[in-house]
Amino acid sequence: MIKKRSIWIALILSVVAMSGYYFFNYSVAERLNTNRMFDLKNSQIEFPKKIAQDRLELEAAKKAGDSAKALDLEISINSYENMLADKKFDLNHIEAGNWAAVAQKQYEELNRDVAISKSQNYPVHSMMEQQVSMFTVRASAEEKRMLAETGVEPLVQINTITSFHPTFYDRFIGKTLEIWESSTKRYGMPGFYFLYQIIPAFVIPYIILIGCFVFGNTVSSEATKKKKGLNMYAVLPVNRPKLFFAKFGSGLLFTLLFVFLILCVPLLSSLFTVGVGSLQFPVLMYDGPGESLLGLKKANILNEWTDEFHFTTLGNYLGIVLLLTAALVFLMYSVYFLLSLFFKNPSVNAALLLIATFFGITVLPKSPFNPFTYVDLHRVITGEFAVAQFNEMINVTNGLLLVGAFGLVLTVLSYVQFRRYVVE
Secondary structure, three states: OOOOHHHHHHHHHHHHHHHHHHHHHHHHHHHHHHHHHHHHHHHHHHHHHHHHHHHHHHHHHHHHOOHHHHHHHHHHHHHHHHHHHHHHHHHHHHHOOOHHHHHHHHHHHHHHHHHHHHHHOOOOOEEOOEEOOHHHHHHHHHHHHHHHHHOOOOOEOOOOOOOOOOOOOOOOOHHHHHHHHHHHOOEOOOHHHHHHHHHHHOHHHHHHHHHHHHHOOOOHHHOOOOOOHHHHHHHOOOOHHHHHHHHHHHHHHHHHHHHHHHHHHHHHHHOOOOOOOOOOOEEEEEEEOOOOOOOOOOOOOOOOOOOEEEEEEHHHHHHHHHHHHHHHHHHHHHHHHHHHOOOOOHHHHHHHHHHHHHHHHHOOOOOOOOHHHHHOHHHHHOOHHHHHOOOOOOOHHHHHHHHHHHHHHHHHHHHHHHOOOOOO
């Protein structure tokens, strides 16, 4: 397999594509950071000018006896002085790399907003007259607190004034949804952060699909009309089970290695930029409705004010991602290998696998017994599916068991179909 030129070309192109994806993402994040620093530095020049101008106008208004204009100018001066101090604080600490101080300030502001909202029983944050979920505000505040404790650098966002952590509790519609998604989109510059950014975007299943397409044709490539390589084994002292597991196992092993190699590309690329980042970065985990005071069953109603959550570390999160990824490689490769026993065209097999995966994700219900539910690694690991579907059985453990069981069944079916290729 490693002697095939086509495989090396596909491997090189995949590495180049992933590294290009990382550097493009890095350039976008770097541009956002540059714009932020320009705004902070520019404020130290423009705001004092505005304050000085307002003070001159204030003196003139007082001399003219225009009390209404004087009051407006006093409010403006006070507002600009506060913004100047706030931006100077951010500028000084960001330049010094003191992210803990910046996160602590943001935590105090968000925590104050949570307290005000609870006292008024009404959310204080909105966007175009649509309310930001209190769950989002609470989770964002807790994330800032943990960032302040660890001192790690946050992900890059367009909205730096109030950088919310987006959650599925928000129900924006129309133009507001577009603005919300744009303002809360997060960019990871360090390698580990970049992986955390792309996992929810179904990048890993696509990488697995490419791996199956490149390495999953160990039988079909030798069973065409022009190539009868499998017939050679009929006259050799090799029985069918050994031959099957050699073909199946080699393709599976190379697919696994390919997937993990591609996932390591951003880590290697980040060594040329800002490094791999910290595995202590907090990752939001959904816990859903809590038990009642009497210890009764959890209610099947989402409540943005009281539903529970916690944070785990990025290291734990990525460790679980690797486990589920390995299981998904086994499942998707088993499907592809079985298809390759019926269809000799790799493109057809890849298209069928893609269609089956898309159908399983979008059409079939989100159920603990639907193996394609676990293709969405991020939402399974974080508990989003379990909370949204009010089904705690949608979890990593059941996912590993179910995906592994389906993979074994498909492997057995593949062996049954494989027997017709080689006659002992």
